[in-house]
Amino acid sequence: MPILGEDSGRPAAGQEARAALPREPSPGELFRVFFGISAVTVGGGYAMVPVIGRALEKRRWLDEDEFYRLFARAQSFPGPNAFTIALVAGGRLAGTRGAAAAAAGVVLPPFGALLLVGAALGRFGQLAPVRSFLAGAGATVPGLVAAMIWKIARKRSWTAARAAATLGLAAALALLPGLTLPVFLGAATILYLAERRWKS
Amino acid sequence: MEILSIAWAFFKVGIVSFGGGWSIVGLIKHEVVPRWLDDEGFRSLVAIAQSTPGPIALNAATLVGWERGGILGALLATGSVLAFPVLAVASAGFIASRLAARGRGLDQGALDEALRTATLAMMLMTLWTLRPASLDPLVLGLALASFALAAFTKLSPLWAILGAGAAKAAWDLLAGL
Structure with a gap:
């Protein structure tokens, strides 16, 4: 039983197209592909997702259209993009075991790398030059967040209502730091209902 | 716990x-x-x-x-x-x-x-x-520079992070001399 039920919106035509593809990957192969990408791609989900798409396409496990359909669905789940696309694409290609294998492939390399970094920080983190380096690196954080916002905002299809909702929700989240969960989930529900109504 | x-x-x-x-x-x-x-x-x-x-x-x-x-x-x-x-x-x-x-x-x-x-x-x-939590010009400058690099160039943000770390380390080292 795939992790996303059979009723997950894949048209019958998709199944025929799929039959033309060479073969289905085993969980072990999925693990190796996702592990390899996760181990060498720095910059999180935004950097990893296109690399994953190309890797699956190259092996002819998924074509580009289907990959981006799956990615669109993966984005409607919480969780790092690279992780949810691994769950969704792994599940689509090799069932629950495929999802688990692909997700483990994404998670394990950074986990190992960070244990090493953590150990190195514990050993050298108090040295003056290392502290200066870390302070300088930390100073880039607001700039990098702002750049990500800039890039996303430029591509967004804006309406006055969406702009007002974005700013209003941002203000509410900033003013009520202890209530992020209820504010976010409540707002997302209202926004969903509003978007559905605006369309019809 | x-x-x-x-x-x-x-x-x-x-x-x-x-x-x-x-x-x-x-x-x-x-x-x-x-x-x-x-x-x-x-x-x-x-x-x-x-x-x-x-x-x-x-x-x-x-x-x-x-x-x-x-x-x-x-x-x-x-x-x-x-x-x-x-x-x-x-x-x-x-x-x-x-x-x-x-x-x-x-x-x-x-x-x-x-x-x-x-x-x-x-x-x-x-x-x-x-x-930015401080008004230290170096800290503000690094934040602005990393914004410009990440928003307007195709360079990886990694270079902004490494460059800013190296710049601050060099600055503090020189200031300490």
């Missing part, structure tokens, strides 16, 4: 981690500063999380867990931030079929737009939470 409260904190982060990455860094900060890390320590940790392989939210969870509870803490924090996403993906087919059975299919387009608005708001909150 500090480790259990770390696990709980990251489980909550996982619930709203739509869009991954930067959108939840602000929430992670609310959860861990000043309980387990100070402001500057958190910023450094985020820079490290961004310049190592892997998703930033996951890396931040692993590092905080490690700082506070060694390997066990790292495992627990990482597992906790992923627990809700796994549950959500695993139950999606079931929930979708229940909704369909009641004749109320999920409107994927409306959901996408709603989540785009909500995650962009979360990123703005993150930006507000992580606005």
